[in-house]
Amino acid sequence: MNRNPQLNQHGELQHLLTIEGLPREIIAAILDAAAPFTEVAEREVKKVPLLRGKSVFNLFFENSTRTRTTFEIAAKRLSADVINLNINTSSTTKGETLLDTVDNLAAMQADMFIVRHAASGAPFLIAQHLAATGRDHIRVVNAGDGRHAHPTQGLLDMFTIRHYKKDFTKLTVAIVGDVLHSRVARSQIHALTTLGVPEVRVIAPKTLLPTQVERMGVRVFNDMREGLRGADVVMMLRLQNERMNGALLPSPQEYFKYYGLTPEKLDLAKPDAIVMHPGPMNRGVEIDSAVADGGQAVILPQVTFGIAVRMAVMSMLAGN
């Protein structure tokens, strides 16, 4: 097997499992490929025939509405047939293993699996299994695995930053919130550092930071005001409900007081700073409504760009 299991022997992207270790040229190629797809949505017929006749299986072992829907829209705009499997209510509850499920779907002539799983590494396991059983024509896209990675979210965030800020090599980017449990943050950090952003900051209470997070090439701030100073991009993370009442945080109100993005805190960033959020937002917990609905927020464009980026990823994988 190759050193990087996502690439084929020609160095082309075969699966998208994580941004970590992807060459800068491939990330840039995906962002470049995504740009023409933004225009497809403005046509009378919002479809191009690139994936006509291909079967894309949305394999969601963990709940998600937004990510599943945007993958579904992206695949449909490429003219693929999309099959949504909500595994929570399906065979795994009857005892079927992950790889048995994959084998069954592969026997139904699947061309691509979009995988969301609560266990880190599940999409990698599937890709490895397909290669080991001679079915590596089937592509795998990680749509979020455990705390590990959410590469398409990371890529759509990079597309959004590039759209508004053009040049990565002059930016200060602050990632704020629950970095510890966030696969989104990990994908963002890998993408930002690979693309040459000179200053990536993470802002969080000590209880919500992974140990030795500095080794990912970020500067750590526990004081939000200090961390936001001079930032060009503020990327908020969702505080998951299940964390709020645990031992890691005193209360949502207190979290908002110290780490919620308010207009007054945002004023410390550059005047033209953009505010991003992967959704779904908890208004009044990690972000104030005045910021979420304000002129610096690019949260809804992120959703629109996400479809174009996912179209680009699927087209590149299917064509390589």
Place this chain on the structure above:
Amino acid sequence: MPTLPSAPELCRRLAELMRPHVTPATALVGIHTGGVWVAEWLHKELGIAPPLGSMNVSFYRDDYHQRGLHAGRKPSAIPFDVADAHIVIVDDVLYTGRTIRAALNELFDYGRPAKVELAVLVDRGGRELPIAATYCPHLLSLPAAQSLNLERDADGSLEFTVVEK
């Protein structure tokens, strides 16, 4: 090797072929990359009223699974209403006809035009589909191993080159 025609001369002859048929409803759509250069020139020369359209047909090509998706292509832009328009698709070289097939498919995803025509600088034969140019000032026969490319230099002048595949 056959003598290559002069691209600026062919542009002028193509414009004269088209001129009697241009109406206020006529719109041009160039195919990236060479076709857009020719279309830009024709648009000015013929005084076409609707803004110039351009198409990147790579999303519609039938050989995508051999070639893959090439990044960095410019997006399509059709800045006029396709419905009921008289549209002339402009390309540099007509060969197998597959690019034009893809362009027609793409164009119809924007609406239903009243009439679609095709203008090219050179028809090099070798058709694999029943497609013909409406306006074409030059026929050229080339071996299949050669490809005829239009290039544009820094000062904007156009020139044909032949490349061995």
